[in-house]
Every structure is written in structure tokens, then in C-alpha cells.
Amino acid sequence: MTLYHGNSRDLDEWRSAEVLVSDVPYGIDYRSNSRRVTLARSIEGDKDTVARDTAIKLFRESHQLGTEAPALIFGTWRIPRPEGTRQVLVWDTKGALGMGAMDLPWKPAHQEIYVLGKGFVGHRSSDVITAAPVQSMGKNGRVHPHQKPVALMEALIEKCPPGVIADPFAGSGSTLIAARNLGRKIIGVELEERYCEVIANRLGQGAFNFAALVEED
Template sequence: MSRFILGDCVQVMSRFPARAVDFILTDPPYLVGYKDRTGRTLAGDNTSEWLQPACNEMYRVLKNDSLMVSFYGWNRADMFISAWKAAGFRIVGHLVFAKTYASKSTFVGYNHENAYLLAKGRPQTPDNPISDVIPWKYTGNRHHPTEKPVASLYPLIESFTRPGGIVLDPFAGSGSTCVAAAETGRRYIGIELMEQYHAAGVSRLAQVQRAVRMPAANDSTFLPEAA
């Protein structure tokens, strides 16, 4: 029903049929060569050759008249915006995640994360739109060096999908999007290239699945085998 797949998302998504998922919520590498204090790194953070093919696949597998939220690195905004637009996405909103702490301080204290809200076609607008400023709590980055707080993802999933809908995160890391989807009664497909983060996600999702009864799937025949 739901899947957390180990692999390269461009290859994995190329095996999905077109217009298969209801919503994409993703956190791709920011293209900044990130390394944390303990030396942890992420795949794809030094080179951008994956960016356009991944955007093209995300556009293809998303249902018509549907939305994608993508985090991005603010100092690489031009590259992300060009790739989204070239794939066919239209920018329809910008989200700011307000931190109570600075993740770094140089010219300014870096106190927020950002994401764009992108449309394929003409999605319906929600009856009660959420704010584009969302609180952010530090996760401790236990499962992943750039772990996103699940509580900041709930409002996006709840606003832009229906219960039982399929949420895709092709750059899933330790599975925060998938955890948020499962906990809000949605199905998920997560894809992650690095074994250590994939393993962390598998174990987080096993815990969630013990606690949450997943909705029945009736249109998941296209989904590849669970990794």
C-alpha cells in the first residue's frame, strides 16, 4: 500500500505510470555540499545533474491539477526555479518555516527554511487556506543530518490532500514526509538513495505503522515492491 524504496528517484519514478500520485512533498539536496559536525553528508548535494530529470519525473507522475511543495536552498533558488518551470510547474505560493534558533550566522542569522508551492495544471484552492508561515521545531537531526520536523509537514499534507491520498517524496531521507503522511491517514511513497537514511526511515515507519492503521489501498497496483 505504502512504500519506502531504496534507489535513485529518477530511475524509480521512471517506472511509475503518469499521473499516479496526489501530492508531492519533497526536500531535495540544497546543492551546497553540506556536511554536519559529525561528518554526515547527503547524496546529490555537490552536483546538479539530477535536478532537471527529477523535476521532469515529478511533473509526469503527479496527477493533473495537483500540487507539489518543494523545499530548496535559498542560495540556489535560480537553479530550482528554472528546473521547476522547465518541467511545467507554475509557482503558486512560497512557504517560510520560522525557526526559534539560527542554524548558522554570517551576514545574518539564518532563522528560516523555505519551500515553494508549485502547481501542475489548475488545482482547486482549499476552503480554508493555511498560513504561508509555519512554525519549526528543531528535530535534533537524530535520523538524518537535515531532518525536517514532522509537525511542520502535517498542515501541508492535511491542506493539500484528502485522507487515503498518495503522497510522494522522491528525496525522502529518513522518511519525515512519509511519517507525516502515515500519521495523517494518507498513503506514501518515499524514495531514498543512501542506505543509512533509508534504513532509518524503514525503522521510523515501522514504529508509525504499529501505532496507526493505514487506509486500504484500491489503486496501488502500480507501486513497486517494498524495499
């Protein structure tokens, strides 16, 4: 596996992968008010869908497959879905996902994952994937405001088409760890150096190629 430090818009390496799997900034402009200790309140590029749509566009252009290029992209019902979405998967967080609108008698307990393109494999199962989220605060081990559980990413990657996986918004590195656990090759890109260090630490002694690139202005 390889991890690049830089802006995915400026790097070509990840675009050669066969599958795109990423928790992209999708325009929710998330700002955490919880007591997260050392965690950042938000991430870069989350004010609109430009980062999400650009990544999908670059990936599709690289393979000349248009909307048939296989991808799994995280999102929310509050933001328009990516063009070419074929199915919506639901991540059931076992009742844990923040407070939501306090004037409503329901609290959010799921996130959406969009299936784009073709070539996915494996036995047919429910479109609801249940996985406990990572603890919400830094003192409990969380390292990124949008950190996804490795078990969830493994469940997604298990049904991806063969070939190299790309995650151009690697964040805490859960996608890379899940790919490693499943014996899949993966190329990751992360904009912030501190998260590149987090990923390297999480991967530990596993086979890992850290390609540190200078971030372009």
C-alpha cells in the same frame, strides 16, 4: 505506504502519486562542520539542482499536467527557484538554523518551501509555518543531516490535494511518518540503504510495506 530503496530517476512507482512533497537535494552543497557525532556531513546530489529539477520534470510528465501538477519542494533563496513556483512558504525554525555569515549581525532562522501547481485545500492561513527543528546532533536523536520535524511535514500535507503522496528523496522518513499520522497513502524512495533502515525503524510497528530494491549503477 511503500518505501523503495533505489534511485528515484530509475523507478516509476512514485510517479503515479497525485502529489509531490519532498526535501530534495537542491544544490546548496551543504557541508556540516558541527559536532554531529555519527551524522553524515552531506547528502548525495546536493552540488547542483539536477536532482530537484529531474524529479519535478518526471512527476509533471507522468501526469501530463505541466506546471499545474501539485508539489511542495524545499529550497533556499540562494538557489534559483523551481520553474512554475506560485508561492513561497517560510518555515520559521524558532531561531535555530546554524550560524550563517559570521560578519553579519543576523543569523538564519528560516527555510523556504515552494508551492507548485494547483489543487491545494484547507483554510487560508499564514505562509509562515512555525515548527521547532530536530536537535542538531546525533547524540540528541537526529538521524539525518537534513531531517525535518514531523510537525512541519504534517502542516504541509494537511493542505495537499487528495490522493497518494510521493517523496522521491525520503531521507529520514519524516514525510512518510507525517503522511501515516494523517491517514494519507505515500510512496517513498531513498537512495541510501542506511536511511531506508532508519525510516523502517522510525515507522516502528505501523502498517508498512518495505520494498527493498537493488540500487542500479
